[in-house]
Structure formats: structure tokens, C-alpha cells
Amino acid sequence: xxxxxxxxxxxxxxxxxxxxxxxxxxxxxxxxxxxxxxxxxxxxxxxxxxxxxxxxxxxxxxxxxxxxxxxxxxxxxxxxxxxxxxxxxxxxxxxxxxxxxxx
Amino acid sequence: xxxxxxxxxxxxxxxxxxxxxxxxxxxxxxxxxxxxxxxxxxxxxxxxxxxxxxxxxxxxxxxxxxxxxxxxxxxxxxxxxxxxxxxxxxxxxxxxxxxxxxxxxxxxxxxxxxxxxxxxxxxxxxxxxxxxxxxxxxxxxxxxxxxxxxxxxxxxxxxxxxxxxxxxxxxxx
Numbered sequence: 001x002x003x004x005x006x007x008x009x010x011x012x013x014x015x016x017x018x019x020x021x022x023x024x025x026x027x028x029x030x031x032x033x034x035x036x037x038x039x040x041x042x043x044x045x046x047x048x049x050x051x052x053x054x055x056x057x058x059x060x061x062x063x064x065x066x067x068x069x070x071x072x073x074x075x076x077x078x079x080x081x082x083x084x085x086x087x088x089x090x091x092x093x094x095x096x097x098x099x100x101x102x103x
Numbered sequence: 104x105x106x107x108x109x110x111x112x113x114x115x116x117x118x119x120x121x122x123x124x125x126x127x128x129x130x131x132x133x134x135x136x137x138x139x140x141x142x143x144x145x146x147x148x149x150x151x152x153x154x155x156x157x158x159x160x161x162x163x164x165x166x167x168x169x170x171x172x173x174x175x176x177x178x179x180x181x182x183x184x185x186x187x188x189x190x191x192x193x194x195x196x197x198x199x200x201x202x203x204x205x206x207x208x209x210x211x212x213x214x215x216x217x218x219x220x221x222x223x224x225x226x227x228x229x230x231x232x233x234x235x236x237x238x239x240x241x242x243x244x245x246x247x248x249x250x251x252x253x254x255x256x257x258x259x260x261x262x263x264x265x266x267x268x269x270x271x272x273x274x275x276x
Contacts, residue, residue: 009196009205010229044256045230055171056227058189087171088192088209090224090234091135091161091184092216 001076003031006083014041028059029072031082046084056087111144113263114208114233114249116151117270123154124237125244128212132242135159137185139192140208140233141199149207149233150270155195160186184223185211208233208249215240218248220259228252233262 005021015021023038025031032053036043048054059066060083066074076082120140127136137159142152160167161181171186173179187209196206209232218236220228228234230252238245250259 008229009207010232013231058170085189085193086229087189087227088137088157088187088229089171089185089227090137090211091179091221092213093221093223094178094183 001026001031001078001080003076003078003080003082005031005035006081008084008086010086011042011045011084014045015039025076027072027076028061028066028074028082031076032059032072056089058085058087059083060085111147111149113148113265114140114151114235115148115265115267115270116140117267120151120154121247121266124210124212124235124247125239127156128214128237128239128244129242131159131212132239133214134162134181135183135185135212135214137187137209137211139187139195139206140210140235141195141204142207143203143205144207148265151207152204152270153199154210155199157191157195158188160188182214183216206232208235210235210237212237212239218246220250224250225252225256225259228256228259230254230256234259235264 002022002024005023007015007019007021012019021035021038023031023034025034036046046053046057053072061069061074062081066072127138138154138156140151141155142150159181160170161184167186170189173184199205213236216238218238220234220236224234234250235247236250237247249262249264251262253260
């Protein structure tokens with residue numbers, strides 16, 4: 001299947017500044033594999049050391065989050081649009097908060 | 104000597120932008136606040152044009168857990184974690200793009216904690232974009248700093264901030 005992958009701003013430096021890339025695949029996993037073969041520098045930002053999608057990488061197929069479909073095994077149709085949508089998260093270090101001194 | 108200059112070299116924002124981040128941080132204290140920096144990459148600078156506050160989804164634990172589970176929920180909450188509402192984020196990105204503005208970075212507060220990024224910040228960071236962190240101490244704005252993830256994801260690098268009174272007009276293409 002021929003599909004389009006929408007690239008978020010932080011990753012466009014690895015795709016020659018292009019905001020969408022055409023690729024092919026029968027499933028979401030195959031399409032993403034095609035994308036990261038074409039642009040290998042994307043790989044470390046999308047996948048962890050075990051080769052799994054990072055927890056803060058959301059993948060939408062058309063307008064649906066693939067975690068509510070068949071995850072990366074979700075089958076594709078021609079002209080589907082896959083969006084890589086970053087979860088933006090962070091926060092302070094912790095530890096000292098757990099310590100409470102009596103009054 | 105090897106000379107390596109990284110572009111864009113600095114984040115440029117106005118005093119009013121910094122005041123808006125401080126106000127947001129104070130308002131949401133003791134929770135973390137978060138938001139988006141909208142602007143343009145001129146090649147030399149990332150120029151901030153507008154800020155957009157975004158809801159910290161950690162205030163809705165059940166929904167936040169579904170999107171990005173916490174490793175130690177007994178120690179982590181909206182007081183030391185933020186997660187941007189993805190729906191708001193997509194809407195702001197689309198609206199910005201219609202007006203020629205990109206998301207060039209994000210800001211968040213560290214209540215009663217330094218403006219240094221944490222391990223958790225690094226693990227969840229995206230490349231290229233600026234991460235502005237402002238310390239909010241006992242409800243008042245403290246130090247701030249901007250950070251960019253290193254290419255190999257191993258650390259954050261400090262990013263120079265250029266504070267201006269008034270932002271120059273956008274460069275016409």
C-alpha cells in the first residue's frame with residue numbers, strides 16, 4: 001500500500017526538511033520500517049534500544065490513535081495517512097519531596 | 104582546534120514572553136505548568152513570536168496514565184510531571200501553521216526546583232526544539248534556562264537565550 005507519513009517539526013531535520021514522506025507497507029509497522037530505512041537517523045528518536053516504539057511516540061492512522069486499533073499491526077489501505085505525533089512530557093527531578101520533617 | 108558552530112545558535116524571545124511564562128508558572132504553582140513556543144527558525148535564531156499555554160494532563164491522572172504511564176506513580180504527579188494535552192497541541196500546531204508559525208520549542212515550570220533538566224526531561228525530549236525551564240520558588244518566578252537535546256540523546260545542551268524588548272518583524276520571504 002502507498003501511504004503518506006506526516007513528520008513532526010522536531011524530526012524534519014532528518015527528512016531533508018520535508019513535512020511528509022511517501023512510503024509503502026501492508027501494516028503500520030512496515031510503513032514505519034520503510035520510513036526509517038529511507039531516513040535512518042529517525043530511528044533513535046522513534047525506537048528505544050530494544051527496537052520498540054518509544055512510549056512518548058504516538059502514531060495516528062488517519063485520525064485514530066493506533067493503540068485503539070491493532071497497534072503497529074494495523075493494516076493499511078492505499079492513500080492512508082500516518083501521523084507521528086509526539087507526546088510532550090517532562091518534569092523536575094524528585095526525591096527530596098518524599099522526605100518530610102516533623103514540625 | 105576544532106570549531107563547531109551549531110545553528111540555530113540561540114533562542115530569541117521578549118521580556119513579555121518571559122513574564123508570561125513566570126505568570127503561568129506562578130498561577131499553576133505548586134503544579135507544573137506547560138506550554139508551546141510558536142515562532143520561526145531564521146537559520147541563525149529560533150525567534151519566538153507567541154506562547155500558547157497548554158493544559159497539564161497530569162491533573163487528570165487516569166487519562167494521563169493511558170497516554171504515558173508513570174514508572175513510580177507514588178512519587179510522580181502534576182507537581183513534578185507534565186504531559187501536554189495532545190488534542191490541544193495538535194490544534195495549536197495546525198492553527199500556528201496556518202499563520203506561518205511553527206512549534207519551535209516548549210516551556211514548563213519546575214516548582215521549588217532548579218531550571219536544570221531532569222533525567223525524565225531528557226528521556227522524553229525531542230531533538231532540535233528548545234526546552235525552556237523556569238524555576239518557581241514558593242510561588243515566585245526564579246531562574247530560567249533553555250536546553251536542546253544532544254544529537255545522540257545522551258544529554259541536554261544549554262542553549263543561549265537572547266532576551267529582547269520587542270521582537271523584530273518577521274523576515275519577509
